[in-house]
Amino acid sequence: MSRKEFDVSRMRRLKRHATRYGLTILTDDKMKVLGTTGGHQIRDETFKILYGNVPKPFSASLDEIEAWLDANTAAQE
Numbered sequence: 001m002s003r004k005e006f007d008v009s010r011m012r013r014l015k016r017h018a019t020r021y022g023l024t025i026l027t028d029d030k031m032k033v034l035g036t037t038g039g040h041q042i043r044d045e046t047f048k049i050l051y052g053n054v055p056k057p058f059s060a061s062l063d064e065i066e067a068w069l070d071a072n073t074a075a076q077e
Helices: 007-019 029-034 062-074
Strands: 024-027 040-043 049-051
Touching: 007 024, 007 062, 040 062, 049 062
Parallel strands: none
Antiparallel strands: 024 040, 040 049
């Protein structure tokens, strides 16, 4: 398995992609500290949460974030 498939590498790549469009990917602090399953959110420059806050905060998985970014940034290109 190559390193580009690791979650840390995927997250780094997604954060760079999101930054090009003025977006930020947030990660649940409990996920980082405790190593538990957590989630992510996407917000824009005005700090408005665009994705990952329904049904609860930080509810989007890494795969869902990647799919959302692909769908919404492709429309801007």
